[in-house]
Amino acid sequence: MKIFITGGAGFIGINSADHFLRQGHEVTLFDNLSRVGGPANVAWLRQRHKTGIQFIQADIRDYTALADAIGGADVALHLASQVAVTTSVQNPREDFEINALGTFNVLEAVRHHCPEAAVLYASTNKVYGGMEDVSIVERETRYAYVDFPHGIAETTPLDFHSPYGCSKGAGDQYMIDYARIYGLRTLVFRQSCIYGRRQFGVEDQGWVAHFVIAAIRNRPISIYGDGKQIRDLLHVSDLIRAYEMGIEKIDELRGQAFNVGGGPANTLSIWAEFGPLLAELAGHEIPVTQGNWRPGDQRVFVADIRKAQVKLDWQPTISPADGIRDLFEWVAANPDLFS
Helix, strand or coil: CEEEEEECCCCCHHHHHHHHHHHEEEEEEECCCCCHHHHHHHHHHHHHHCCEEEEHHHHHHHHCHHHHHCCCCCCCECCCCCHHHHHHCCCCCHHHHHHHHHHHHHHHHHHHCCCCCEEEEEEHHHHHCCCCCCCCEEEECEEEEEECCCCCCCCCCCCHHHHHHHHHHHHHHHHHHHHHHHCCCCCEEEEEEEEEECCEECCCEHHHHHHHHHHCCCCCCEEEEECEEEEEEHHHHHHHHHHHHHCCCCCHHHEEEEEECCCCCCCCCCCCCHHHHHHHHCCCCCCCEECCCCCCCCCHHHHCHHHEEEEEEECCCHHHHHHHHHHHHHHHHHHHCCC
């Protein structure tokens, strides 16, 4: 297949490209290289694969560039995004143009230039909002849902908080509606915390990698709230398997949204549990500063992934303990990437 990846130089994009190239597919990366680590990721991919790669440095806000590049694609994997809530609050126009207009551009480019392509969209669990009305119980090292043992399902009403939630949510709904109105073969993946190798995490996004990098490089770590916030974690290789199954079953499932995360079996509190795990890997205690809660920060988010388990025939296979250890070893072995 010919696979077109927006945000192809990013963490998920570059791992996806490597996976599909190893299977013998052709891959086009479309990326403006605005994120830290993008050039290094492209160089790494080119070292591993001598053929089958095309890289186009361009921006999804540029419809002409996108339309010129996407023709002939069998799969469009739309990962390009502004990814931080804090950045969206500081610059809501840019956030809108990248996430909402950029996604609209991708859909229009597919509709006019490769209408038979499978289109997979990386959405977010933030489309469910702050979930202030969900009952939470506090335990020794974590918060937990009172009434949702399987996590939050796709049937939960959408509630867009923050410019980021609105812009990603708009893209989420456009993807679903373009399947309904224009017959495009779209799928929406509402992703939880994705982590793994080649993730250049920063404080506002990619917190697992950010904490690991900071611990190894002796950089300061700040948490907001008490550190008992719970997230379900999904290793990037498990995410890519979900993409594969989505592509395989696109005609059966198009126009649907799926929660794709670690689920209840792969949860971790962001510091009360992650801190000791990181200290064990580092061989010493990790200092941390604590700030006030941030607006809209969910005490708990755990995805109910039963729909994906049934309809995609998929489930996570890598535990947070194993995945974080692998990420720690990769960061420690590549100090030049984080200098």
